[in-house]
Amino acid sequence: MPVIEQTYYLMLRERLSRPIENIKPSHVNRSSQLPVPVRRRARSTPPPAAPPPPxxxxxxxxxxxxxxxxxxGRDYIPxxxxxPIPLSD
Incomplete structure (x- = not known):
């Protein structure tokens, strides 16, 4: 195994064996810290509505x-x- 792969696997094994409390978040999403999920602002033109079901x-x-x-028992009355009604202008 090349040296680069060995160091990669050693680093990966070390990161996976760490306890969860010690893991630093690689990226923090600002909206995920809010207690209530934030709704995104509506687009100016909504997407076209789906066709109604048949x-x-x-x-x-x-x-x-x-x-x-x-x-x-029923008589047919033709x-x-x-x-046509004549329409006067």
Whole structure:
């Protein structure tokens, strides 16, 4: 093993064998010292909203009438076509 690797492994072993209390933090994040997490300021333009989930239609119950089939006992009343209403300017 080259000398550089040996010294690296010795240093690593020494650092790993130290008690946790003696370890110095390599970087201290200022916001982590605050008791309440700080919310970041909102961006000027929010990200685009996610598309809404697809609407799922519930199946009809078995007792529902089928479309286009008239039920017995009900008279079908055809509607007369309406004439257009003339609009005056």
């Amino acid at each position: 609407r799922r239609l519930r199946p009809l119950p078995d007792s529902a009438p089928l479309p286009g089939v008239s039920q017995p 509607f007369k076509a309406l004439s």
